Amino acid sequence: MGVDNYKLAMWTFLGSECFFFGSLIGTYMSYRGKSLTGPYPLDVFDPAVTSISTFDLLASSLFMVLAVHYAKMGDINKMLAWIGATMVGGLIFLGFQYYEFSHFVHEGLTLKSNLFGATFYVLTGFHGTHVAVGVLLLGSLGWAAKRGHLANVGETTEVIGLYWHFVDVVWIAIFTLVYLLEYT
């Protein structure tokens, strides 16, 4: 077909990731409002933390697309700078998730407190794991690009960028389904 093999593999993988997150989101949405005891979502949700996390991840997607742009232009220094900015965005997101989880546990919401806790932590926890994997991927990409180990920096950056944007669009879905819909 004349398309890059790695890119084709990444899109195939992201298609399967749709099913992975689809199963977790389907479970969360099926048990929505079915918890028999608290804490309930609005007892623990913190709009400020969620908002900052959301904007942070959105901005990281912009940084990522800029990194891809400069990688394709052959400007490795600018590409590395935007890769670094994207990684900082991911780390900030993970920091807020650590804060949010410890906060929720302190208020009595654990994996085993109720259906909300079980489905919420599994869904958002796996998303956070994907963010962490993305940060590691970006780190190794930056390191390999700087050392000149990559045959085609532009293609490799684009493929890893696809993974990063996917993690961002999953958050777009989680942000609406898990958080926003509680406030309607």
Place this chain on the structure above:
Amino acid sequence: MSAPQQQGGGHASADHNPIRGYLIIFAILTATTVFEMIPLFGLADLPGWLLLVLSAAKFVAVCSFFMHLLGDHPIFSRLFYIPLVMVILTVSVLMTLFGTWSLQYQGEDSDAVAAHYKGKHKGDCNSWVTSAATGNVYCSSPWIPFSTAPAYEALQQPAADIPEFAGFDGKTPEEKEAILVKVGEAVYGTNCAGCHQANGQGITGVFPTLVADPVVAGPAEAHINIVLKGMNGVAINGVTYASAMPAWPQLTDQQIAAAITYERRSWGNQGTVVEPSQVAALR
């Protein structure tokens, strides 16, 4: 979706700087997100369908312009959007089957829970809420720094010693029954109502009804044994149920006696009262 089209998939064209397009997309995404947050901060209500549509638009915008699906080889779009559509259909069907398109709270006291949700108590609340039914304690506000908040575990009622049972052995049979039914309603609501339902009717063909059930009307020993040890594959009134009744040894003698008494004295049932000592004897 109102994203500008001129930048679609334009990352590869050397004579055209796509950064301006990326910034425009980012500005639209940010503005949409700010708009979505209106209900998050209680400024106004937005309908759920609008939030879903906006979220889908943001999703497609990122895929089209940041992931360059628009303008790239169509095989990538097919690989991604076909699974995505299947997932959306699956989740929609699940939500229809489970009836969760609109929230209907099934908590311990559904009216109070609904009021709690609708009140959206955020503000500066600094208090701990005790659930009337379960005795669970949790903070009603997320704004307490967690380093200064008292530990959740420290606020839990010790399960072995329910306050209502103080001086239980010296009470009259009527007083004992009143205590058992009162505590039992909460224990039942937390542990049993998920399957047998708050009205004891169960779900036809899935979870057995407790109303006019031979075990609930019969000797207490059989009833206690089923709660303590569980039950599976037994036909009730000619119906065999696929789902097993789990064992509940983690509940205390007081909790089990209360829940069983509540079942035996509610919804028109006329079974005998069960005291904690009877449960202890059968453990």
